[in-house]
Amino acid sequence: MATIYEVAALAGVSPATVSRVFNGNTVSEEKQRLVRDAAQQLGFTPNKTARRLRKQSSEIICLLVPDIENPFFTALARGVEDRAQESGFSVVLCNTDDDPAKELRYLQIAASEHMAGVILSPASDEVDLGAIASLGRPVVAVDRTTPYPVDAVKIDNRAAGIAATTALVEAGFRRIACIAGPAGIEETEDRYLGWKQVVTARKTLVRDGFLQHANFRVDGGRAAMNALLDLVQPPDAVVTTNNLMAIGALQALHEAGIDPEDFGVAVLGELPYLLPPPSSVVQVRLPARHLGRTAATMLLERIGGDTQPLRTVVLRAEIARPPLSL
Amino acid sequence: MATIYEVAALAGVSPATVSRVFNGNTVSEEKQRLVRDAAQQLGFTPNKTARRLRKQSSEIICLLVPDIENPFFTALARGVEDRAQESGFSVVLCNTDDDPAKELRYLQIAASEHMAGVILSPASDEVDLGAIASLGRPVVAVDRTTPYPVDAVKIDNRAAGIAATTALVEAGFRRIACIAGPAGIEETEDRYLGWKQVVTARKTLVRDGFLQHANFRVDGGRAAMNALLDLVQPPDAVVTTNNLMAIGALQALHEAGIDPEDFGVAVLGELPYLLPPPSSVVQVRLPARHLGRTAATMLLERIGGDTQPLRTVVLRAEIARPPLSL
DNA sequence: GTGAAAGCGCTAACAA
DNA sequence: TTGTTAGCGCTTTCAC
Numbered sequence: 001m002a003t004i005y006e007v008a009a010l011a012g013v014s015p016a017t018v019s020r021v022f023n024g025n026t027v028s029e030e031k032q033r034l035v036r037d038a039a040q041q042l043g044f045t046p047n048k049t050a051r052r053l054r055k056q057s058s059e060i061i062c063l064l065v066p067d068i069e070n071p072f073f074t075a076l077a078r079g080v081e082d083r084a085q086e087s088g089f090s091v092v093l094c095n096t097d098d099d100p101a102k103e104l105r106y107l108q109i110a111a112s113e114h115m116a117g118v119i120l121s122p123a124s125d126e127v128d129l130g131a132i133a134s135l136g137r138p139v140v141a142v143d144r145t146t147p148y149p150v151d152a153v154k155i156d157n158r159a160a161g162i163a164a165t166t167a168l169v170e171a172g173f174r175r176i177a178c179i180a181g182p183a184g185i186e187e188t189e190d191r192y193l194g195w196k197q198v199v200t201a202r203k204t205l206v207r208d209g210f211l212q213h214a215n216f217r218v219d220g221g222r223a224a225m226n227a228l229l230d231l232v233q234p235p236d237a238v239v240t241t242n243n244l245m246a247i248g249a250l251q252a253l254h255e256a257g258i259d260p261e262d263f264g265v266a267v268l269g270e271l272p273y274l275l276p277p278p279s280s281v282v283q284v285r286l287p288a289r290h291l292g293r294t295a296a297t298m299l300l301e302r303i304g305g306d307t308q309p310l311r312t313v314v315l316r317a318e319i320a321r322p323p324l325s326l
Numbered sequence: 327m328a329t330i331y332e333v334a335a336l337a338g339v340s341p342a343t344v345s346r347v348f349n350g351n352t353v354s355e356e357k358q359r360l361v362r363d364a365a366q367q368l369g370f371t372p373n374k375t376a377r378r379l380r381k382q383s384s385e386i387i388c389l390l391v392p393d394i395e396n397p398f399f400t401a402l403a404r405g406v407e408d409r410a411q412e413s414g415f416s417v418v419l420c421n422t423d424d425d426p427a428k429e430l431r432y433l434q435i436a437a438s439e440h441m442a443g444v445i446l447s448p449a450s451d452e453v454d455l456g457a458i459a460s461l462g463r464p465v466v467a468v469d470r471t472t473p474y475p476v477d478a479v480k481i482d483n484r485a486a487g488i489a490a491t492t493a494l495v496e497a498g499f500r501r502i503a504c505i506a507g508p509a510g511i512e513e514t515e516d517r518y519l520g521w522k523q524v525v526t527a528r529k530t531l532v533r534d535g536f537l538q539h540a541n542f543r544v545d546g547g548r549a550a551m552n553a554l555l556d557l558v559q560p561p562d563a564v565v566t567t568n569n570l571m572a573i574g575a576l577q578a579l580h581e582a583g584i585d586p587e588d589f590g591v592a593v594l595g596e597l598p599y600l601l602p603p604p605s606s607v608v609q610v611r612l613p614a615r616h617l618g619r620t621a622a623t624m625l626l627e628r629i630g631g632d633t634q635p636l637r638t639v640v641l642r643a644e645i646a647r648p649p650l651s652l
Numbered sequence: 653g654t655g656a657a658a659g660c661g662c663t664a665a666c667a668a
Numbered sequence: 669t670t671g672t673t674a675g676c677g678c679t680t681t682c683a684c
Binding site for chain 1: 327371373374376378379384394395397400401404407416417418419420421432434437438439440457460461544573597598599
């Protein structure tokens, strides 16, 4: 890898001029040509590490998600990536596994790697944004929020919960349960509050045990559904607050020999690749990709020096019924 | 962010000693303690950018995949990530969209960012590994190979194709078609050669048009399946050479009103989250995660200075029939 | 075992 | 417009 000095020597100019050419600063036409020719000849590419050390910043965005195997987050990541590309930024995608220790480790890396900013879906309320914040690097929370004062992009979770539950009520179900995510995550709370609001207002039957907390994965949804089916008076429908738990719930129903057409299921999120989609499943589409794109846009604005007060952008989910055939 | 100089000053030692402490070099017990205390007190984290500039290398692995939204590649990514973590390496995940230009751009970034090595699933045969190779950085091809002389980890694609097709023959199907990926990708060729070998040996009926090439996505599989169904004498079964195309094929069958139980479908790969799995679907499980883990292991060995001759590791796919309920 | 000092490749004052 | 020069924070000889 050639350096700026070799290019300068070959072109007969100073290293500073070479630097200026590659940073779009004012250089005379002629020297510009000279430099470009020399660079071409040597196959010169600016060394980003050196530039970064000098400038104390890079053009890399760090994206932290809890589960890279969840299609919701891959779609979100695509949104971030597409937007970043447009501005010449690269994206480093990291998987936290919902583990605060891993999350912290990645945040420290982001700081010591001089990354330009961070977009994250926090693993817990206790994210430590100290290191990254003290460097003045912007942070945007996406999907999940944090008590830390940062920009955020989220979904109107309560409205999504209301839409899902309402659809089940209107389909004639009267004993509607809810499988929510782990307690203590605000996003989850809002979603089941939406469910609660509807079942209360519509006076449907709610028994002890109709609200189940589970982890966000397939196995969590399955266990919760089994618990619901074991109740002496089981529900006739269920709202699941994310995509993977819905898969688990549908699996449990299938294993119990229950025809999905006879049991109402509403999902906050989309059932990836599911086919044929049981016609009784209500999907509330969460705009994952758009969520990512919006977060990236906000982050890039901050990186560009935008100093307006902190914002939280709330995106509306869109109900899809009958279900999409994908 | 505190620097090594501030820590040195506080601990009453030289910067070199601080560096030695953080690199596990010989330093007396006492100074070691002094340095650690001072570092703790200042919240010091070594600046990786500076270290990288100095050492001309980092502890970051670059992983390039064609489609981050394909569950096969996310599983592969998990395998890479898990293994990298174990050795204290981080993984940068990049999406090439099967676009050689994007791929090249990321490879250049990998080079100029001094990344320790690259694992990639090449978008085409013409990958230019020049920049990265000239730096002496190791490269491992995964899933797909390249004419460039690098280590590789792949699946025994022909055997997988044979297994899938054989299962259909044994289930009694006699007019078996094949939906293969784009022409010119070796991995794909091997898979349909497996199909061809079986249909020839077993003397099943093969008509013109029974071999369809498609892109690797859902829409490709769907279009190919529709083309097959439009034949004057359509097939009674199909082998699809990746997961997403199988989804598309199943969609097309569903839309054509064909009961999946009456039409044989074999997939090279797994149908993500599909439920209930039509019992006629044969899945040949590709060990995606293991593929990633193996590639990471090989790369880390090379990074560690391993100079043995180039290797290609071939992993065996495993047939799963009746289909997994996940 | 420890310190002084040079330098990785680049950018940004400051001068000219 | 252009060149000179001083670092960015770290590692690593080379002395001691």
